[in-house]
Amino acid sequence: MAERAAQLSVDGQTIDLAVLSPSEGYDAIDISALITEGYVTFDPGFMSTASCESSITYIDGDEGILLHRGYPIEQLSSSSNYLELTYLLLFGSLPTQSEFDAYKEKIRAETYVDDRLLALCATLPQHSHPMGIMCSLVGAMSAIFHHETDITDAASRDQVAIKLIAQMPICAAIAYRHSVGKPMLPAKPELAYGEHFLHLMFSEHEDDEVNPVLATAMDRIFLLHADHEQNASTSTVRLAGSTDANPYASIAAGIAALWGPSHGGANEAVLDMLAEMGSVDRIEEFVGKAKDSNDPFRLMGFGHRVYKNYDPRAKVMQQTCDEVLNELGVENDPVLQMARELERIALADDYFVQRRLYPNVDFYSGIILKAIGMPVELFTVIFVTGRTSGWIAQWKELVSEPYKIGRPRQMYTGSRNRDYVPIGAR
Ligand code: ACO
Numbered sequence: 001m002a003e004r005a006a007q008l009s010v011d012g013q014t015i016d017l018a019v020l021s022p023s024e025g026y027d028a029i030d031i032s033a034l035i036t037e038g039y040v041t042f043d044p045g046f047m048s049t050a051s052c053e054s055s056i057t058y059i060d061g062d063e064g065i066l067l068h069r070g071y072p073i074e075q076l077s078s079s080s081n082y083l084e085l086t087y088l089l090l091f092g093s094l095p096t097q098s099e100f101d102a103y104k105e106k107i108r109a110e111t112y113v114d115d116r117l118l119a120l121c122a123t124l125p126q127h128s129h130p131m132g133i134m135c136s137l138v139g140a141m142s143a144i145f146h147h148e149t150d151i152t153d154a155a156s157r158d159q160v161a162i163k164l165i166a167q168m169p170i171c172a173a174i175a176y177r178h179s180v181g182k183p184m185l186p187a188k189p190e191l192a193y194g195e196h197f198l199h200l201m202f203s204e205h206e207d208d209e210v211n212p213v214l215a216t217a218m219d220r221i222f223l224l225h226a227d228h229e230q231n232a233s234t235s236t237v238r239l240a241g242s243t244d245a246n247p248y249a250s251i252a253a254g255i256a257a258l259w260g261p262s263h264g265g266a267n268e269a270v271l272d273m274l275a276e277m278g279s280v281d282r283i284e285e286f287v288g289k290a291k292d293s294n295d296p297f298r299l300m301g302f303g304h305r306v307y308k309n310y311d312p313r314a315k316v317m318q319q320t321c322d323e324v325l326n327e328l329g330v331e332n333d334p335v336l337q338m339a340r341e342l343e344r345i346a347l348a349d350d351y352f353v354q355r356r357l358y359p360n361v362d363f364y365s366g367i368i369l370k371a372i373g374m375p376v377e378l379f380t381v382i383f384v385t386g387r388t389s390g391w392i393a394q395w396k397e398l399v400s401e402p403y404k405i406g407r408p409r410q411m412y413t414g415s416r417n418r419d420y421v422p423i424g425a426r
Contacts, residue, residue, distance in 0.1 A: 055092070080094075082386070114167070117141070131265075241398050307358070314364055
């Protein structure tokens with residue numbers, strides 16, 4: 001990185017700060033030594049803060065660009081598949097055929113139903129939210145595999161990544177089958193990733209076959225959710241990982257952060273919102289609420305912190321959505337029709353146009369997942385399953401180089417030093 005200098009002038013004092021130039025994106029002013037001058041920076045929500053260096057994913061939100069290790073998401077989604085992308089995220093380059101075969105073999109070796117996770121899930125009430133189950137199962141993995149995990153050893157770190165990528169769809173299926181009271185099927189590691197997931201979720205018998213259009217759509221949903229640089233959940237994984245915490249526990253922390261409706265929970269919130277709307281006639285009313293600055297309601301599935309242009313993943317997802325709806329012949333489903341109409345109205349509305357609020361990836365993934373028959377409460381779990389590869393690649397990047405514990409400062413606005421008053425004297 002070439003360095004330039006910036007000057008910060010405060011009360012007549014000039015402080016020199018290095019300007020760092022990344023390979024893509026905004027130049028960064030390095031303020032890490034500012035504390036030694038008696039100042040901190042104030043940036044709630046990290047609107048202008050780069051928390052780390054990373055060579056995994058690049059987003060240009062104004063141009064609607066998403067690159068993984070330099071490869072555009074459009075090329076990856078049309079020519080690659082989820083497992084190949086996980087290799088790319090973890091190891092930095094596309095695999096040769098033999099590298100890919102060896103990698104898939106390692107994934108297959110970790111593709112089994114762990115009885116301990118099944119037994120744990122059985123202790124939870126049937127109505128448990130599947131995201132809570134996912135936190136519990138991955139938390140349990142941190143306990144079960146703690147003693148065989150050495151974060152200082154590169155091979156052990158890779159093994160953690162492989163185990164998580166192999167196990168996450170199985171955990172998702174355990175959570176789902178528990179919620180509907182169906183016994184788990186044995187794993188079939190020979191199936192392709194998306195196909196295997198749908199098989200574990202929905203098959204009645206071991207030899208049931210999965211619709212190939214749906215299997216491809218599922219793989220693409222995982223691929224499109226795989227990584228998205230330093231979003232809230234990834235930053236949570238990195239922050240937890242920066243304390244040298246167990247990596248499975250760090251991923252469980254990421255799952256917790258993803259759960260919220262402002263982040264991964266948005267795809268579930270989209271369908272909840274459509275259910276509340278009930279019919280096309282009420283779209284205008286909901287759009288009006290979303291535009292009312294005195295009403296906290298927002299159109300779920302619209303807007304993004306970084307993309308102020310069409311999310312490139314949403315374009316691919318929209319196309320996949322059409323393929324799935326055609327395949328299933330459900331174009332006339334009333335909820336899906338409402339979604340289409342909402343999209344049309346919002347895209348033409350000045351409020352959304354001026355604020356550059358476009359349908360995001362969750363808007364379309366929600367529609368596809370509904371069409372496939374996925375229960376709404378499972379939507380965010382699907383996001384977890386895809387995002388696990390990005391989280392663990394980001395964790396691996398963090399711990400493979402020297403790093404500091406993540407420890408932000410604050411701007412304290414509370415009381416100044418005051419003396420304790422005994423309870424009887426207050
Ligand atoms: N509906 C209505 N208005 C909205 C929406 C929305 N979905 N999103 C943003 N706005 C408005 C805000 O009210 C604000 O208006 P103002 O300038 O008049 O005050 C303006 O657009 C800017 O909004 P911010 O809150 O500053 O945008 P921010 O970048 O902080 O928020 C977020 C991004 C959280 C995603 C937001 O757009 C939102 O809540 N969307 C709905 C939830 C959603 O779909 N989340 C999924 C995100 S994608 C993902 O995690 C994979």
